[in-house]
Amino acid sequence: MRVLVVYNKDFSKVIYQRNPTKEIYSEKTVFRIKSALERAGHYVEVADGNMEIIDRLKVFFRRGKGIVFNLSYGIQGESRYSHIPSILEMLGVPYTGSTPEGHAVALDKALTKIAVQYYGIKTPDFMVFKSPEKLEDIKLPVIVKPRREALSLGVKVAKTKEELKKAVREITDIFGQEALVEKFIRGREFSVALIGNGKDLTALPVLEFDLGGNPEAIQTTFLKRHRPIRKICPAEIPENTAKKMQEISKRVFNILELRDYARVDLRMDESGEIYFLEINSQASLGETGSFIHSARAAGMDFDQTVIKILDAAVKRYQELWEEYDGFEQD
Ligand SMILES: Nc1ncnc2c1ncn2[C@@H]1O[C@H](COP(=O)(O)OP(=O)(O)OP(=O)(O)O)[C@@H](O)[C@H]1O
Ligand SMILES: [Mg+2]
The missing domain is CATH 3.30.470.20 (ATP-grasp fold, B domain)
Structure with missing residues (x-):
């Protein structure tokens, strides 16, 4: 099977750079994944999921059928996980992992x-806030987190009204996102x-x-x-x-x-x-x-x-089955 591993490396290759994500796959992990695929007999190339990706996909898929192994967290924006899958869905290219909609939700x-x-x-009771106003009736302690982050970025425990206000303000100001206030x-x-x-x-x-x-x-x-x-x-x-x-x-x-x-x-x-x-x-x-x-x-x-x-991804694309040397795990 021909596999194109896509991840994000150069965050400057966009038209306007806004607020790049802090979630990044290390080169080491990407190359471990590439090697794992190669050891299983697959032909593997690695591509950077920036604004040049469509040209790269055109070249890769002109040469034969295959699949994208999607390791892209995206570059920026609130739908960043969905960017590469959206392009792949539009182009009709098979890929591993969730759909744009699944990632967005x-x-x-x-x-x-x-x-x-x-x-x-x-799931813990919760409320969403756009600003640190109207926080009066919330039962403490709570955990406050940005609506769309990972790695515990911006996550704070608030035990007092003051801590709660400060945490919500930090999230709305620094992350430019709504704050999710959740029962601890x-x-x-x-x-x-x-x-x-x-x-x-x-x-x-x-x-x-x-x-x-x-x-x-x-x-x-x-x-x-x-x-x-x-x-x-x-x-x-x-x-x-x-x-x-x-x-x-x-x-x-x-x-x-x-x-x-x-x-x-x-x-x-x-x-x-x-x-x-x-x-x-x-x-x-x-x-x-x-x-x-x-x-x-x-x-x-x-x-x-x-x-x-x-295997899980290939099973979803019938057109790839004849190219695949059996499902290794079955
Ligand atoms: N309701 C809660 N009560 C207690 N602790 C919580 C609660 N929600 C989150 N936490 C703590 O905060 C951490 C980060 O929260 P969460 O997993 O929701 O965010 P994340 O930043 O997306 O995490 P990840 O790094 O797994 O993507 C959790 O690992 C947990 O320790
Ligand atoms: Mg988590």
Whole structure:
């Protein structure tokens, strides 16, 4: 199979540079993925998902059928995850991962919460604010986060009215986004990695972030970037609790009609109630990230995980089947 890996490298190749995203795939991870695909016998090229991408796609796909392995977080803007998939959808090019619509909803934490609530999934109570006005009646403590960020950017716990106002102001000013104010869930934190689609959708073993038994602890940007919290996988929880978390995660994936892979973040309060926090439609495949950690606990090495994602995508495009040397994981 011919595979074009697309990610974002040069953020200046746009017409006007606004507020570039801080979410970036490291070159190291991109090249590990490229090598994994090559080791499985695929022909691989790497492309930068900037304004020159259409020309690059034209050249690549003129030479033969293939698929894009989409690692693009986008360059800027509130629909950034959707930019590359939108271009690919318009061009009719097969690609891994979620659709423009799936990515757009998943990146918007407020819309996602409204959607999953409609289907009866528990998520912390929340409100959305455009400015630090009218915050009077909110029950504290709360967690305040930008509507569309990742890596815990801008995330603050507010225990007083003053802290709440300051956090909302910071988010609206610095991130230029609405602030999501959410009930703080004291307890433990988990994540569930998902691979596949439809009846083949598989939840990997539940992973717990070791918050050291402190129910008030959260994962900050500093911890995520520089001192990743110890991960316990499979999490030390009763089997039925793990099953419940996996079921909730699969349901969210299906409600949002995501594709091929994703990662769900959950908190469990001190009474054992499970709350859905968010779903990452462009789950990081970084070596030290929780997705790859869970895959390892499921007995899959890095190469097998990458190929399983490719398999899931290829299965969705009948025109690619004859080009594909069997589905490695089947
Ligand atoms: N309602 C909540 N109650 C308690 N802690 C929370 C809550 N929401 C978020 N957190 C904490 O804040 C962190 C970041 O929140 P969240 O996962 O929603 O945002 P993110 O920045 O998109 O994360 P990621 O890096 O996974 O993309 C979580 O890992 C968790 O520790
Ligand atoms: Mg998260």
